[in-house]
Amino acid sequence: MNVNNQKQSAEIMSAYIDDALSADEMTPLIRLNESSGQAIAKRYSAATRYHIMGEVLRGELSEASMVDVSRQIHEALRNESFDPVEVVAAAKKPLRLAGRFDLSAWLGSFARPLAGMAVAASVSALVVVSVMQLESPERTQPLASAPVSAPADTPATQMVAQQPADDATTDAASKEQQMADFNNYLTEHAEFAAQDTIQGRIPYVRAVSYEAE
């Protein structure tokens, strides 16, 4: 590398640490970084000194300004078995690699779909059971069987005539029973409903409300 090239590469490095390189100058920067080890070390030292220079001029020189771990990091990464390309590829690699069976990967490949299926099956079962509950005879059957009524177009006289003779006594008995049930219901309702109002809960307090009016 001649003197002009050295100056040029040094200038590129100077601009790089200032974030002032244009995108089309990436290639010379990378090429500079691929030169001999000694040249790189010299250039890196200069770049570190440029940083320190800035710190001094700004009056911010500190011990931290002197930290240069670029060489140590370079060495550590050289010895590091990690390679980003391998890691990216590892995410896509098949379960069997180089004849070695990976049990955890195999289980993992089954666990996720199985868990999904289990959730789907549970939800489906819940829906089916709910629908069956809604459509069961106990729920659909009315509390009291509806009286058999004649078609709407049947004349009233015909309807009376069609009533059996003993229906009158049966109706009277059931009506009494219904009235008794209804009275019981109203009594219980009055007892319990009172507890849901202010008067029911605090009977000694006089509460005025719209209902009172």
Added chain:
Amino acid sequence: MQTGTIFGGYACMGNERSIDQALVERVQQGDKKAFDLLVLKYQLRVSKLVARFLRNPADVPDVVQDTFIKAYKALPNFRGESAFYTWIYRIAINTAKNYLVARKRTSAQNSIDIQDAEDYGASDWLKDYVTPERKVLADEIQANINQTLTHLPPDLREAITLREMEGLSYEEIATAMACPIGTVRSRIFRAREAIDEKLEPLLDEYSHNVSET
């Protein structure tokens, strides 16, 4: 193109992210040397950030190194949705905090967030941990650089001052000095080279002093 922002005393141009992203993509494709460039660019900023979390300056290089190695290992997952420096700053903070927890130490700045750490003055940290010998040497470095600066040709002095002290971008300096960006870049580089001639032997002495102590 005035899209730059001031970040940690540095003017970041709009193309910074694209260059960083291009370097990240090269690393993701297996180019470890491209990662060296990212280390070179950000190690000072990461060091200063980490130093604000740790009470012992001797711990800073280790944590910075860990930060970059973790970042390298995590790079396959970096999708470029945020800027590289934002991403690595977060890793640095987490690494520093984990380091403190592992050492069962407490830090006065444990609760500060990234922006607070950025704004925190490095001089506060410097007061407590610089030995008298180092302080003398740091003062000597400062005096030499300032003296060299005063002897620089006015156009070089103005360019480096606007860049390092005022934090202007190359575009802003070009506007202020009414010259092309290429000229600004060249002037800044030549100013740095001139200062570097004085700085390099002093830093060698500083490094020797540190290694002895």
